[in-house]
Each structure stands twice: as structure tokens, then as C-alpha cells.
Amino acid sequence: MSPQPPLHPRDTEADDARTPRGLPPDQLSGLLRTGPFSEALRMAIKGRGLSLSRLQDRLNRHGAPVTAATISAWQSGKSRPERPHSLMALAALESILDLPATALSSLLAPPKPRGRWVNAAAARPSLAEAWSGLLHDTLDAVETRWTAHLTCVSRHHRVDIDAQGREHVLWSRQVLRAETDGPDRYIVSYQADQPGPAPVLRPSSPERVGAVSQDPAHGTLVAELLFDRPLARGETVIVEYLLEHAVTRPAAHQAGLYLQVPVRECVIEVRFDPMAPPTSCYAFHIPHASPAEARERALRLDASLRTHTVGLDLTPSRFGIRWSWDGS
Template identity: 30%
Template sequence: MSARNPEPPDDTGSGSTAFASTLRNALLSRGIPLRRLQQRLRDRGYEVSVSTISMWQSGARRPERDTSLDVIRELEAILLLDDGQLADTLGPSRRVGPDRHESFASLQELEANPFTEEPAAELFERSGSVGVHVDAESKVRRVVNRTLWQARRDGARDAVIFFGLNPSEPVPPDVRGLLGCNLVDVSADLDQDLVRATLRLHSPLKQGELAITERESTGHVPTEPEYEFTLVAPRRQAEVLLHVHFDPAHLPHRCRVLVESASGTTTHAVMLNGDCATHAEFNFGPGQVTMEWEW
């Protein structure tokens, strides 16, 4: 072990526990009181209170990696630690942004009712994509949603989701989880052309942790063709992606995308790439993206 390193920490926990143990052992090894450490940080241009440093070394609070990394590097230099010896114990930030979620009902301009009522979100979407498979008769046969979720609190596991129904479908589609989740409590309201389900992660998350899921809706053969599909983004996401796959033997003559949000409505043509039409929006939501096609 390098002569610059203190004795290894007494515990091997993660996150704030490992950071606190490493910091505490370094302080003991160097014999630096907290007030002197605060003054040395201040001399280098960083204002951190003694109480904050005390909570860091006790494990009562952890520094957030995205706002305190420069301070952590100064701590490593002052305490003669190797580069990253403190920073690497933190792992990813558990900070969660503000909840700017709009309900599915409000985005779809549905009257509030028990079926569309949503509980307080414990998971929220950071990004998502929807793949839509359209057959040669312009009927949607399969929809796959891939979503990156982030936990708003420890133990987060569930999210309420909705699938729109084609009024011409004789029965609701089959829905199921494909990756990282199951769909439970599935029910349909044919008057509102909606299926509601609870997406349940295979394992609960801690606040700030991420999980990717895929879910599928497989439709029974509708009696009428369909000429559009709408992706609903209930909150601001880093990216939303809609791609529509057509039967290679029967491609549409043209496709257009309609984007609706609080900032306004835009529409433009989308060129086919082989048998697929794709549109992406970045830092988008709440709002919705609709792909339309013509034969």
C-alpha cells in the first residue's frame, strides 16, 4: 500500500457508508480537526460548513457527486489520499429532479374518473421508445415500449401505465412484461378505449437508481385499419423515440409526425428508412408525438 494511504476503512459498505468510513479514517490518520479542515477548504475557495463535514464523516449525509466533486478532490489532496479514493466510494448520484408529471387523462383530455386516476408516482420515466408494428392491412399488431425508469424513493417498484385501444378491436389486446418487469392488475375500460395496468419491477429500487423495462401489447385483429399512433410523454424526458415498422411488401406513400406540447404544435414529413419511419424528441414533455401514415 502507498505510504500516502491511510489504513483501509473498517467497513465495506457502499454509498455514504463507504465514503464516511474512508473520510473518517483519513481524518484520524492525519489528525486534522474538522474546523481546521474547513479552513483549509476555505483557503482553496470552497465554503463547506463544519456541520456538513461532520455529517459526511458520520454517514448521516453523503455529498452529491454532481455538485461536490471538486470539493471531494480537494479533500483527497488535503488528506493525502490517492485520486478517486473518496470519489469512487460514492457511486451514482441519488438526487432526483422535481416531479413535473402530468396525468395520462389530462394529456389525453379525458374527464377525471376512477379508472384513469393515478397514485403519486414512485417511478418516473427518464427516457423511452415505442416500436409499433403495422401489417400489410394497416393494422397495428404489436407495440413494444422500452422505458428507462428512475426511483423517486427507496423501495420504488410500481408505475401505473395505459394502453390505448382501437375501437374496432373485438377484445382488448394481450399485454405483458418482456424485460425487467411484470404487468399486474390489468383491466380494460371499453367505453374509454383504454387498458390500465401496474408495471411492477422485478426488484425494488433505491431512490435515484435506474432500471430499464420492456413491455408488449399484442393486438387481436381489428376490423378497421389504423392510420396513426400516439406516444404520450407524461413528464419531461431526456429522449422520446417513436418508430413505426411497416410490412415490407406494403409500404405507405407518406408519413408525417405531429408533436404537441405546452410550447405549441409542429408537424412535418418523415422519410422512410427501409420499412421504418422514426422520429425522436429530446428534452421533451409533457406532451405527445403522433405518427400518421397514408397508403
């Protein structure tokens, strides 16, 4: 009997595909919900039936090389993926192990802060604190661990008001800078002036929508905009999206932002329909750390029935424009 020829790489792939999964699905799904990361990774590898050397080979072919020793350290809890190339390898591992995207990366805590970032992070409120509890339970459905690790370099926020004084569409564009390695998403947060259905979120490419949560009873919406890859420290990303009221448009008397992180330049613009110009407009700024220092100033409409306000070097705060009509 002649000896068998060595397996071709494609035969190896097929053999892997036939490997029985050795882990009860409920056990692995429980670990993917609660962690810890190292245990979830170890069990996912065990369930897939792949050796560490086989995983290393697969990662090389995915263009995300890490050593078998590194994977071993991750699953034993001796280290964790933090640098961008490690996070890219982790995303490839999720695919190789037949796991949903971000199933493992969502279990990672943010990297331990170092240097001047320690004091900066401590001074920033959480997203829930920045919104003064107004988002209620909607934040439970999204991953907010990276929100304080992104500084807003610039932001332009524009709201269109229709002929009935209702909010029609909101456009937002901002430039964000990562203050540490790893941020892979931005959280869109919104609250209407009154309860009702949430607007439709329409992101611009390349961001895609992740988890979404809304509470019509309070008019709130939170949603994840996922970047195409994790950011390295100091790297910037442009986030742009529309919020459009497709069915019911809520009455509106203000356009404001709850700023969780510092913003170098923030522009808020409101455009009114010619059939419903307001009788008064005011810009306001309420610092999160010192509400007693709130400021307000009158604004004028231009010939196109637009008004705007600009804030420079804003700290975490509430910043926006309010308006009224005669008798309202």
C-alpha cells in the first residue's frame, strides 16, 4: 500500500470544518455574555478543536499574524490584546472561531491608562452622568467603555425645523481623536423635546450601525456607530450621520448637545422653515462641573432664517440653542 500524500492546505481547512465542537453552546454563550475574556477565549478555542499552532497559521493567512505564545498568554490571562495589530488579530480570531463579530473584543476592559491620560480620564463624566440620567436604561444595550477615550476635535451639529415648528432632520459631523489604543465605536445619543418614536439613524460610509436602543416613552435613542477598525492612540476618525423623523416629527424648542468629552470647536446651527420663523433665539452653555456658571446670550436670524452658535475649547457641558414663538 503506497503512502498517503501530505495534506494540501485546503484539505486542512476541510478537516477543520469537520472538527466537532466540543463545548455545550449554552456554556460558551454564557461566557461570551459575562466573561472573563481569557476564559471565553480558551473555551472558544477548545470548542473549535484547533491547536494554537493551527490558529497561528490561520491568522497569518488572514493577514493578522500573532504567535502561538501570544494566544496562549491571552487565554491564560497573563496578557490581553491592546495594540491595534493585536485587536485586528482578535477580530480575525472571532471569524476563525465561528463567533459573532466583537464577541470577544466586547469582553475587554479599556487599556490601563498611563501618563497624563490618567488625570484627563478622571475628569470626564461617564455618558450617563453627562446626560444627567436622561438616557435611562437605553445605555444598557450598547458598549460605552470607549466613550471617555475619544476627544472631539471639532463638531458641527445642524437641525432643520419644518413649517409646523417640528424637528425634521438632524445632521452631525465630528472629528474624533483616540486618547488610547483600541476605540472601535462611537455612541450616538439623542433625546427629543417630547416622548415619541425615535428618528431613523443614517450613517455615512464607512461607519456601520451596531446595537441600537430606544425608549419612546422618553423620546431617547442610543446607537453604536462601528469604525472599520480599532483606532491607535492619537489617530483621528470622521463620524457623520443623519437622524431623520420618518413618521412622527416632535415639536422642538431647542437643539443642544450633552458634551461628555472636551471639544475644541463646536458649531450648532438651526435652520427654520419660512412659514415658522421664531420670535426669539438664545445660545446657552451649562458646564457639567459648575451649573451655576451657566451662560445665555441672544442670537439673530440671518436672511435665510438660520442661526448658529460657536463654542471653543468646551469642557464637558450642555451646549445649544433654544427658541420660542409668540405665545409658546
